[in-house]
Amino acid sequence: MRRDSDLPVFAQGAGRLKLALQASLSPSSLRCKHPGALLDTLQHWNDGYLNKTAPLLGYHRSLAELGYASSSVDIASAEQLTAVAQVSGLFSEEGVVQLRRACYQLEAGSTTSDWIISNRTRAATESSTLLREMMGSRAFLLAVSRIAGVPLVPHPFLRACSQVNYFYPPQAPEAKAQVGMWHTDGTSFVLNILLSAPGEYEGGEFVFFEGPNELFDVNDLGERLCTSVAKACGDAVYIYGSRVFHGVRPLMSGRRMSLVLSFHCPYSAADVNKFWHLASDDGVLRTIRPWFQLKRDLALPADEQYRRLGIEPITFADLAVRL
Template sequence: MRRERELPVFAQGVARLKLALQASLSPASTRWKHPGALLDTLQHWSDGYLQDGPSASGYRRSLSEFGYTASPLEVATSEQLTALAQVSGLFSDQGVMQLRRACYQLEAGSTGSDWIISNRTRSATESSTLIREMMGSRAFLLAVSRIAGVPLVPHPFTRARSQVNYFYPPQTLDAKAQLGMWHTDGTSFVLNILLSDPSEYEGGEFVYFDGPIDRFDVGDLRARARTSSVSACGDAVYIYGSRVFHGVRPLTAGRRMSLVLSFHCPYSTVDVNKFWHLASDDGVLTTIRPWFQFKRDLTVPAQEQYRRLGIEPITFAELASGHNDSP
């Protein structure tokens, strides 16, 4: 019964706007908890938490291979830009362990979510020393930039920058329908780090549509729906999130945890993030001020963006050298 295997699509367009208004009406206390220091493992990041080696990327497909002929970015071609990469061995065992600890602890500050995931903690960089320092590490940013195909910085919009997802089996059939939905992300450069071991849950596969978003048809997924083979704890799926339909299948047992990080290419002022996309996550009023700040941040020159991070700029030339394409 194919229908049973299908996942609903997360709201687009007007439905998204309605969600934004609903998010605004729910009491702030249920949307935002200020977790405070108790949630922080106070563990510092170390570049030793990255595994050595020029490339941590395995299977990689470009936007061009996904069927995008025109590049969404003026500074890179659709051949250069990665649509999807299955990334293994990015972190050392120590690094994976520390990330797991940090994300476990952040669950106490998580809130319920009625889309895709059971619970989530937004702005993880604000509550976790480890994740904040990792996002500011040049070695980490360089590794992710190489996977993405363009130099990156952490996404300037704090609330969209980092999120920890906690998945549990849905309680009711209705909840089930709300889970694992197909969606595109509000941001483009997205690293989804799996932080649970395969032995800890069942279901919860990361699925994606192998084609451009205008070809996506939830009623006919047979030909192009794919299941990512990423299942080891600490491995990741990198996606060009705004152009790749993806989702997580509902869990049937256990618990699945993931850390989702968003980046921005500072050499481009293009950003796909839509006000209504952000507002449907966080509410309209909460989104207005950071939104204007974010729009200003986008116009800051790349050199200055890197200077603010306190690191040497990552350049296109640097990505070309030392890049080791795996088959």
């Protein structure tokens, strides 16, 4: 019988500080290296990999419906911003096939750690032509922006922007199960794309807390514990990651693969990423320079951010087509 507290909660406060210091001491050669072009399928992105019709949103809650009175970005209200949405049919069949291929190939560059997600390949856009071009595609960004409720660009913090997660059951009797601990993300606009089919694994449910962060108590989740119904390969769960506690249950068998993409709203310099969140992953020293670069990138005008991507700006008017 599973209990609500089966999943551990990721370290908060002083515990996270400790992780940051530990991460600072681990030699960088053992940590995630740039995996290199061998991991690249060299497949180009094609907007035909998106479905022609708008994706279907199943379960949908705004930040206001989740219990937040205000939004953390000045340009949108808590009513406008999506907190959680189940998304199906975003990609065409061929799109799912290509995404799966690209993410399988990136597994050779994955590393295992005791961080929130045990086994993953970070900065996936750096190693995959397909993912890099997809994140730069206006059609893709527009589709995600409509789900989110605000115009988006890829998150400028490269290592936080794209990640492929690989979950397996424990490989030996004593081994720890790979899980996604209960956590909130360092970024706010997050698309979690499931790239395994239902028959390929057991367990591994994406769970989330249907309430504001301040009510989250792992020992008393009650009615607010929700399990995502995203099941088919290519389905996704969009979340306002910094304000929705979520996690992935341990696997009983098989393999579960997911692609997690983070975005930023370029019309607001507000960003919830915390130095200590990033440093708990990478170590303090390795976080300092990218941190200051992030602050500079966030301060750029929206038009400039879109110009750098080489696409026409996505405006609030473009979002008017409601899904």
